[in-house]
Amino acid sequence: MCAKKVTQKPAEVKTTGHVWDGIEEYDNPMPRWWVWVFYATIVWGIGYTIAYPAWPLISGATPGLLGASTRADVVAEIKRFDDANGPIKARLVQADMTTVSQDAELMSFAQNAGAAVFRTNCTTCHGSGANGIAGKGYPSLLDDDWLWGGDIENIQTTITHGIRNTTHPEARWSQMPAFGADGILERPQIAEVVEYVLKMSGQDHDATLASVGEAVYLDNCAACHMEDGSGDINQGAPNLADAIWLYGGSREAITYTVVNARFGVMPGWNDKLTEDEIRAVSLYVHSRGGGQ
C-alpha cells in the first residue's frame, strides 16, 4: 500500500448527498473486520441456542446440549448452603440452650436462621415485629410478661408442643371457666371482682365495690392468678397486676373476659420444623428483649 497514496483528499471521498447547514456526510465504507464480527455474532447466536435452552416448544423449551438449568442451579446452591450449614446446625442441636449466647458464632447463626423461621411461620399471629396484636389475644414476644415462662427452656417447650393443642399430649394446657356464661358467679359479683382486678393493676376503680370483690377474687380466681394477682406461668394464668393485657385492660374488656373466658391456642411445631429450626427460633424469640 505504500506505493499508492495513503489517503484520499477529502474532495475524493463520496458523500451521501445529505447536507445540514453546509455540513456534508461522508459515505465511507464500513471496516470489513466489523462485518466479520457481525457474522461471528450470528454464528455464536445459533451455537448459543443449541448449547443452551432456547427454542420454545408446546410444553417447555429445547433443553440445550450443555444441560444448563437455572432451577437446577438454585437447587444446587441451596444444597450447597445447607451442606455448609450442616456442621453448625449439628452443633446447635447438641448445644446447651442456656449457654448458646456465649458462643458468638453459634448465636449469630441461630439469630439469622431463627429470624427466617419466625418470618415464615410465626408472623401470621405474632406480627412481623414479634409484638403480637394488642387486645386480640396474640401476645407480644418483646415484653417481659410471659404466660408460660420466658426463659429459653420454657420458650423452647412452648414452640415445640404448642398451647391448648389437641394433637400434642405434652402441649401446654389450662382453661379458664366462663364465670358468667356458665352461671358460676352472679352479675353483681362479677362487677365487684372486675373492680378489684382494676384496683390490683393500679387503674381507676370503685373502691367500695373493689373491697367486696376481694373476697370473690380470693374464692374464685386466686387459685390460678395467685392472691396478689401475679399469675402462674405453670398454668398459663396471666399476671393481672401489671400493665400488660392480653385481651385489653378496660372495665368492659375485663368484664367480657370474666363472663365468657378467653384464651388462645398455638400449634405445636415439632412435626413441622426440625430440631435445629425450633432451637434457632427459640433463641431468636428469647433475644427480642423479653427473654429471661
Place this chain on the structure above:
Amino acid sequence: MSTPDATEPPSLYAAREPIFPRRVYGKFRNLKWWLMALMLGIYYVTPWIRWDRGPNLPDQAVLLDLAHRRFFFFMIEIWPHEFYFVAGLLVMAGLGLFLFTSAAGRVWCGYACPQTVWTDLFILVERWVEGDRNARIRLHRQKWNGEKIRKRAVKWSAWFLIAMATGGAWVFYFTDAPTLLVDLFTGQASAIAYLTVLILTATTFAFGGFAREQICIYACPWPRIQAAMMDEDTLTIAYRDWRGEPRGKLQKGEIAAGQGDCIDCMACVNVCPMGIDIRDGQQLACITCGLCIDACNDTMDKIGRPRDLIGYLALTDETAERAGVPPKSVWKHVFRPRTILYTLLWSGVGIGLIVALFLRSPIEVNVTPVRNPTFVTLSDGTIRNAYDVRLRNKQGTDTVFTLSVPFETGLSLELEGLSGPSVTVNANETLSQRVYLNAPRGSAPATQDRTPIRMWFEERGTTNRVHHDTVFNGKEE
C-alpha cells in the same frame, strides 16, 4: 463483462490497510518514550509496593480487596460505605479529561491512553524484530518462507509475553501479589484469576498487535465526545498550509519558484501510527501524538527551511497567522475562563475529598430505631424502645465501646445479651448490637410522642467519643 462506471455502487466494506509507522526522532518522540516508561512502570510495579499496616491487614500498598470489601491505597483505607471517595475520584478523572481536552486537545489519546501506549510498545517490538518501515513492508509483501515465519513467530511470541504480563499484572491489584504470582504458576489460583488473565492477554494481544488504530477510530467513544470539549482556542496539531502550499518535490535540491515549503516527502504520513495525512486538516483519526511534527521538523532542518510547518496550533492562531498577525502565546490558550472553570471544579472536588478524608472518624456508628413496633410496654408500665446499632471498628485492635444516653433524660440503657453498657468490637469488623432504652412509667419520654435522644459511644481507654442523634417514641396518654 461491463466496465465499472459511475453508476456502479462502491463496495460497502473496506479491508483495513496495514500501517507501517517509520522510526522518528525528536522532542515529541522523546517525550512519548519517557511517558511510556513512566506509565508502564506505574502499571507493572504498583502491585509490588509494600506498605506495613500492622498484623491484621494486608501489606500491599494498592489493593482492591473485593473479598473483604476493602480498598487500600497507601495510608488510606476505604470501606464500602465510603465508596463516595471512588465516585469523587471518577468525577475528578472526568473533569481532568475535560480540562486537558479543552486546553490541549486529545493529549490523553496521544500520550496517555493505554491503547496508544501499548500499541507504541508493540510497534517498538515489531521494529526490533522486523526492521523499520521499508523492511516491514517488504516482509509484508513477500511470500511465506523461513525468514517470514521466523520473524512473525518471534514478533508474536514477544507480543504474547507482553500481553500476558499485562493481563497478569491486572489481577495483582486484587489480591496479595507475591502469593498470587506463586499460585498462578503452581495452578493454585482461582478460576476467575486465570480467566481474567486470559481475557486481558487476548485483548492486549489483539488490540495492541492488530486492531491498533481501528480501536480509536471505530470502537472508542472518547474521540466523538472530545469534539464537544474543543473550541477555537484548543491546541491541536495543524499543517501550516499557507506556508507549505503549493507543495512540490525539490528540483535539483532547491524549492522551485512559486512553491511552498512542503516538499511532499511523505515523512509526516510515514511516521503516523494512525495512517493519516495531517495535511488534510484536523480529522477524527488524529490522536495528536506529535510524531508528524518531529518528522517534518527533521525534513525542514535538512532543506534549511524554518521548523514547525506542522505544529501545535489553535484555530485562532491559524486565523491570526493567515492574516499575518502574531499568534497568542500558548499560556493564553491554556488559561482562559473555560479551563479555569474546569480547574476550579476539579480542585473543588479534590479539596472536598481530602477534607472528607481527614474528617473521617475512627469510630463509625449508625443507630436505627426499631419501628416495628415503635415501643414496647413492659409489665411495670415502663416504655421500651429498641435500636439496631452498627458499630464499625476501623482500627487494627479489638476495641471496647461504652454506650450512654444523657443522665437527665431519665432513660436507662441495656444491651441485648450483655450485662453492662459496654460491647467489644473485633479489629476491622462491624458489629450489630440491639440496644434498649427504657423510660419509667409516667416519665416525660414515656408519655411524649417523640423525644430527641443523643446516644454517646466512648472508646474505652481513650477520649474518643462520638454521638448519634435518634428519637425515643413514647406512648401518648
